[in-house]
Amino acid sequence: xxxxxxxxxxxxxxxxxxxxxxxxxxxxxxxxxxxxxxxxxxxxxxxxxxxxxxxxxxxxxxxxxxxxxxxxxxxxxxxxxxxxxxxxxxxxxxxxxxxxxxxxxxxxxxxxxxxxxxxxxxxxxxxxxxxxxxxxxxxxxxxxxx
Numbered sequence: 001x002x003x004x005x006x007x008x009x010x011x012x013x014x015x016x017x018x019x020x021x022x023x024x025x026x027x028x029x030x031x032x033x034x035x036x037x038x039x040x041x042x043x044x045x046x047x048x049x050x051x052x053x054x055x056x057x058x059x060x061x062x063x064x065x066x067x068x069x070x071x072x073x074x075x076x077x078x079x080x081x082x083x084x085x086x087x088x089x090x091x092x093x094x095x096x097x098x099x100x101x102x103x104x105x106x107x108x109x110x111x112x113x114x115x116x117x118x119x120x121x122x123x124x125x126x127x128x129x130x131x132x133x134x135x136x137x138x139x140x141x142x143x144x145x146x
Contacts, residue, residue, distance in 0.1 A: 018060045021053055021068065029053075029070050039075035052076045 030051065036043050037051070044051050051070040055062055071079070092098045127135040 019063060021063050025063070025065055025068065026053065026070075028065065029068060033070055037072040037075055038069040039071050039078075042072065044070075044072065047072055049073055054079065 035045060037047075038054075049072050052073055054069050054071050054076055056067050056069060059067075088100050090098050090100060127137075129135055
C-alpha cells in the first residue's frame with residue numbers, strides 16, 4: 001500500500017494539446033449525416049461552407065464518435081454564444097496568483113411578449129358555507145293546485 005507521492009504541477013508548462021480527430025471518423029460522420037448540418041439540416045454543398053466538427057459535451061479531449069457532430073459555422077456560433085468565459089483567480093502551489101478561464105453556459109434571456117387582450121368570460125362563483133364547502137341549491141318543488 002504505502003503513501004502516494006504528491007505530484008506538483010509545473011506552472012511554466014503548457015497544457016496538453018488535444019488529439020486530432022481521425023479523418024475516417026470525419027468521413028463516417030459526413031456519410032451518417034448525409035452531408036447535412038446536424039442542427040439546421042441544410043446541405044454543406046448548397047451553403048458552400050466547410051463543416052465544423054463539434055463536441056456535444058463541450059470537452060475537446062473527448063473524441064468518441066458518439067460525442068461528435070458536424071455542423072455549419074452559423075449553428076456553431078449559435079451554440080457557443082450561449083457560453084460565457086469567466087476568469088477565476090486562484091493561487092498555485094507556490095502561493096502566486098493564477099487566473100483560469102472557466103466556461104459557463106448562460107441561459108438566454110427571453111424578452112416579454114406583448115399581452116393580447118383576451119375576452120374575459122364570466123365565471124360563476126359557487127356559493128360556499130363557513131367551512132368552504134359548496135352550497136348546492138335544490139330546485140323549487142312544483143306547486144300543485146288542489
